[in-house]
Amino acid sequence: MKSDILRILLAEDDELFRLGLRMRLQQEADLEIIAEAEDGETAVGLTKTHAIDLVLLDIGLPGIGGIEACRQIKQQQPQLPILVLTSRSEKNLIARLITAGAQGYCLKGIPAEKLMLAVRSVSAGASWWDQTATTEIQAAFQNEPSLIHPSDNPLTKREQEILALVATGKSNQEIADILYISAGTVRVHVHAILHKLDVRDRTQAAVLAIQKQLVDARFLNPNVRETSP
Known part of the structure; x- marks a missing residue:
């Protein structure tokens, strides 16, 4: 603007x-x-x-x-x-x-x-x-057949978890609160996600997440807490 x-x-x-x-x-x-x-x-x-x-x-x-x-x-x-x-x-x-x-x-x-x-x-x-x-x-993640084999997914489990929350509209601070990590850590992961997927913004990352089923549907459960990086 x-x-x-x-x-x-x-x-x-x-x-x-x-x-x-x-x-x-x-x-x-x-x-x-x-x-x-x-x-x-x-x-x-x-x-x-x-x-x-x-x-x-x-x-x-x-x-x-x-x-x-x-x-x-x-x-x-x-x-x-x-x-x-x-x-x-x-x-x-x-x-x-x-x-x-x-x-x-x-x-x-x-x-x-x-x-x-x-x-x-x-x-x-x-x-x-x-x-x-x-x-x-959430339904789009859970109901569409997977288009990518887990071994071919470029994202780590933590990045998948964060991308799932990004796709549902959560801010960095909200993601940090849900996952009990710092907002700065979330920013680092989001930057890595955008780089790996070769997209310029969070919306494009969400599109790919849905189209290619890059995110495990269980990460959409707010009770899931993945601890691996």
Whole structure:
């Protein structure tokens, strides 16, 4: 972001909801809606013609739809954060959104204060997944067949454990608290994970974790405490 103002593309086909959301977002001094789209194609096009810092995207858009719009936007501008805001909560939806490149997911009933926090968190490079999303991410790990043999997994058991928690939206401090290690140690492991997987950020690491089943499903159990490095 090049200024103190967060420039947002609002992609939402419900005119009344979009109006209310715009009015609420622009009550915040650091947020500005600079473009609006009513369909997927328009959303993709606007990211090419406007200086945008974050896309707030409804997945139920007409035309190519929100998921495909998300994929195309990230293909063109991999660094542009996308936060999905939707009323839909479907099986396997979250894994599809992660694969498309979304950094976060909120249901439309989210309190305004939490939505503002989600917007700012995603714009700062963090992920934001609500409880529904976390549950579906866990299911994606547990239900998909493994695509990689354990001996071919480049990650240590500790790195798998940390990646599982990263994929469910946990911050470094939350991971540290869960595993009883320091936040600094978590940062070192996350850096190693990104290097080994040859990805630039936590979201891409989460995508690979789901696509290639790099994480043992038992690491998604909060009671698991792996002590080996």
